[in-house]
Amino acid sequence: MNLTTLTFIAAVASAAVTVASAAVPPASANALGSAIVVQDQASLRAAPRDGAQQQASLWQGEVLEVRGERLDYLQVWDHKRERGGFIRASDVRRMALTEAEGPALLAVLRFMQDTPGAEALGIGLTAAYLQAAPGQLLAGVEGAQAFDALGTFADRLARRASVAVPGKASGARLSAHLDVANAYGVRFATYEVEGRMQVCYEGEAFRRVLAMPVADAAQRARAALALTRPECINPDLPAHERARVHAWQVDVLERVDVAGLPPYLRNRVQMRRASVWGATAFEQARKNVADPAVAAAAARALTEFAGVSKADLPDEDQSNYNDAAMRVSAVRWALVPTTAPAAPSKAARPTLVTEPGAPGETCVLLVDSQHTAQAPLLRRCTYGVVWSASASTNREGTAVALAVQPLEGWRELWVLRKTEGGWLADVLPPAATTPETGVAEWAGWVPGGQQMLVAREARGQGRYRKSFEVVRLDGLTTERVTGDVAALPLFQRWQDPAWKRQTLSLR
Known part of the structure; x- marks a missing residue:
């Protein structure tokens, strides 16, 4: 065994002690092993009687030191609360935390890994296994299974806590389970998002899975998906720090070999890759939209998105599929090269040019044969990414549509239109909600200069909606709207062929 292997085993063993030592009671002369609580709100009483005074209410996953037996009760010491008492033997499971007990504990972990609601108990049992198993075993396949289980329990507990209803009994139970996990050294990050709390697992166990050469493809996939959850990026990070996080996420996802994965798991990895690469394209475009890296x-x-098999998408992944589609669609204009506008002639329709504004700004200028960039028909600036290749002017020369992306995964439609008082610029967002994920895109012009076709899809306030609309240019009011493009004759007749060929809205 070489020095590198010995160093790796020592590191894994050290991690195991870190997780397990927080829960395992110190040895004492009268200790009879340990016991882990398997029932929520188990009573720690002053005497071995049902009517005895309750000292504390214990939760699944908490560990106690056993010091004796009385009737059908165990006499225990709770190191967390620094008090002793009696607990029913049926409310706990006794453990010796020896190497011989390791295989049985690992078998229980495999069984519980996919059992919702038992996360705190699973974390406690994982800590027990990490304490019982030798370092050489933890560096192998068994160790990868244990860390995979630990990460799964912690991540699922965080997801449950994020959707818990404050004040409800289930919320109190989840809060107690989070306290149990914290006592084992499992850490969580909490962010406020739109008035609610988003709880996320810090991910140490999953990082260890990715670092272990013996981890299989499915374990790596689960670890990568948990570490790259978009909702777990701190919303207060500045743009440059967010770009670093996405670069790290790209590296994490690239470590997963999708070839041998089950189809549903391969889909999940590819959808996440598509989302992260879309975010990367947006961040690079903010620096220089003409950079080939964009x-x-x-x-x-x-x-990556094209590689997703819709036939192998379970129902619970449909929302992730739609979100990935919108994130990719938001940057799809980066694939269309921007051509320099032709020199305007007397008969030329209005065209768009861009120029730098204040630091970080891009200014859009509407020019024609009579109005140059020095005296444009209209000038409007934005801190978003202006996808110049998307610009389209209607046949009458009275309106121009332009895709502008102010946020990652959120692309708006600018409509520059001619009125009696001059040219105006209006913004058509994907939805009238707080920006989350969405795309509004021009789909075609209706002859006559009065109408345009628009496709919109967005997720906001927990709801997803996709629509195809006929919009009046005068005021941008919607005349007809439907979720089925075939139900709009105008859409069928006048949709732009290039839009139909390139859009993801018709997926």
């Missing part, structure tokens, strides 16, 4: 990132996002 098109390369957008192309990778589209490739």
Whole structure:
């Protein structure tokens, strides 16, 4: 065994002690082993009687030191609360935490890994296994299974806590389970998002899974998916720090070999890759939209999304599929090269040019044969990414549509239209909600200069909606709207062929 292997085993063994030592009671002369609580709100009483005074209410996963037996009760010492008492033997499971007990504990972990509601108990049993198993075993397949289980329990507990209803009994139970996990050294991050709390597992166990050469493809996939959850990026991070997080997520996801994964798990990895590459393309475009790396990132996002098999999508993954589609769609114009506008002539329709504004700004200028960039028809600036290749002017020359992306995964439609008082610029968002994920895109012009076709899809306030609309240019009011594009004759007749060929809204 070489020095590198010995160092790795020592590191894994050290991690195991870190997780387990927080829960395992110190040895004492009268100790008779340990016991882990398997029932929520188990009573620690002053005497071995049902009517005795309750000292504390214990939760599944908590560990106690056993010091004696009385009737059908165990006499225990709770090191967390620094008090002793009696607890029914049926409310706990006794453990010796020896090497011989390791295989049985690992078998229980495998059984519980996919059991919702038992996360705190699973974390406690994992800590017991990490304490019982030798370091050489933890560096092998068994160790990868244990850390995979620990991460799964912690991540699922965080997800449950994020959707818990404050004040409800279930919320109090989840809060207690989080306290149990924290006592084992499992850490969580909490963010406020739109008035609610988002709880996320810090991910140490999953990082160890990715670092273990013996971890299989499915374990790596689960670890990568948990470590790259988009909702677990701190919403207060500045743009440059957020870009670093996405770069790290790309590296994590690239460590997963999807070839041998079950189809549903391969889909999940590819959808996450598509989302992260889409975010990377947006962040690079904010620095320089003409950078070849922008098109390369957008192309990778589209490739990963195209590799998703819709036939192998379970119901619970449909929302992730829609979100990935919107994130990729938001940057799809990066794949279309921007051509320089032709020199305007007297008969030329209005065209768009861009120029730098204040630091970080891009200004859009509407020009024609009579109005140059020095005296444009209209000038409007934005801190978002202006996808110049998307610009489209109607046949009458009275309206121009332009895709502008102010946020990651959120692309708006700018409509520059001619009125009696001059040219105006209006913004058509994906939805009238707080920006989350969504795309509004021009789909075609209706002859006559009065109407345009728009496709919109968005997720906001927990709801997803996709629509195809006929919009009046005068005021941008919606005349007809439907979720089925075939139900709109105008859409069928006048949708732009290039839009139909490139859009993801018709997936």
